[in-house]
Amino acid sequence: MTNSLRWKRILLKLSGEALMGSQAFGIDPAIVQRIAKEIADAVALGAQVGVVVGGGNIFRGVAVAAKGGNRVTGDHMGMLATIMNSLTLADALRRLKVNARVLSAVSVPSICETFSQRVADRYMEDGDVIVFAGGTGNPFFTTDSGAALRAAEMKCDAFLKGTQVDGVYSEDPKVNPNAERYDTLGYDEIITRNLKVMDTTAIALARDNSIPVIVFSIHSPGALVSVLQETGTYTVVGD
Numbered sequence: 446m447t448n449s450l451r452w453k454r455i456l457l458k459l460s461g462e463a464l465m466g467s468q469a470f471g472i473d474p475a476i477v478q479r480i481a482k483e484i485a486d487a488v489a490l491g492a493q494v495g496v497v498v499g500g501g502n503i504f505r506g507v508a509v510a511a512k513g514g515n516r517v518t519g520d521h522m523g524m525l526a527t528i529m530n531s532l533t534l535a536d537a538l539r540r541l542k543v544n545a546r547v548l549s550a551v552s553v554p555s556i557c558e559t560f561s562q563r564v565a566d567r568y569m570e571d572g573d574v575i576v577f578a579g580g581t582g583n584p585f586f587t588t589d590s591g592a593a594l595r596a597a598e599m600k601c602d603a604f605l606k607g608t609q610v611d612g613v614y615s616e617d618p619k620v621n622p623n624a625e626r627y628d629t630l631g632y633d634e635i636i637t638r639n640l641k642v643m644d645t646t647a648i649a650l651a652r653d654n655s656i657p658v659i660v661f662s663i664h665s666p667g668a669l670v671s672v673l674q675e676t677g678t679y680t681v682v683g684d
């Protein structure tokens with residue numbers, strides 16, 4: 446079955462907001478369990494999976510700053526939010542008998558392991574799912590950038606962005622429902638046309654390390670395995 450996968454070692458970036466479900470804030474356990482099942486299905490097919498979960502369902506530094514708070518403190522809160530999301534996703538994976546480990550860029554040793562590339566590589570070779578928490582560990586970055594960084598460090602074959610929409614569009618499809626969806630797109634087109642599906646730092650890192658970026662909807666059941674088997678709807682961003 447492994448041979449049927451287009452990309453074997455993947456970095457899956459999940460939008461924090463995807464974990465909210467229909468709530469306005471926080472985590473919907475049923476959604477987390479459904480997403481965990483998608484990951485478990487990919488692992489069962491032979492995929493080696495690293496995951497980065499955003500924190501937008503709990504805190505974003507820019508939102509804290511917009512309300513008069515300190516941006517760096519807000520970013521610290523955002524990074525801690527990603528740790529909470531990572532812990533809940535790892536638990537959901539373990540309930541499905543998948544070995545899952547949380548490795549954080551921010552050290553909280555009584556709660557999870559601190560990220561180390563060598564250790565993470567060994568775990569992935571063993572078939573464990575690694576949930577990379579804490580983003581890059583630095584303020585003024587996003588989890589998209591953290592995910593691109595980990596994809597490069599772990600020599601992933603692809604960076605899969607599981608988000609609210611089923612690909613990259615000519616404009617935000619939530620704002621313009623008539624926007625055009627692309628099947629393929631160049632890294633530089635995202636940057637020069639300022640398409641806001643992910644941040645420029647993340648795209649540039651993926652481009653400079655020749656890692657294809659696949660944007661798909663995590664809300665579509667079975668979407669992760671479909672992408673790995675080159676079926677379904679998604680956009681591939683490359684050269």
Ligand SMILES: Nc1ncnc2c1ncn2[C@@H]1O[C@H](COP(=O)(O)OP(=O)(O)OP(=O)(O)O)[C@@H](O)[C@H]1O
Binds near residue numbers: 619
């Ligand atoms: N040109 C575009 N094509 C596709 N999506 C776009 C585009 N411009 C803006 N978007 C929006 O970008 C969003 C993708 O970002 P996402 O929700 O994954 O946020 P995030 O910041 O990565 O995650 P989090 O929710 O954790 O903060 C989509 O939901 C979509 O509405």
Ligand SMILES: O=c1ccn([C@@H]2O[C@H](COP(=O)(O)O)[C@@H](O)[C@H]2O)c(=O)[nH]1
Binds near residue numbers: 501507591
């Ligand atoms: O490397 C990083 C990653 C994230 N942050 C902060 O966390 C929040 C949540 O991440 P999203 O990517 O927006 O989901 C982000 O808004 C930042 O405040 C960070 O500081 N450094």
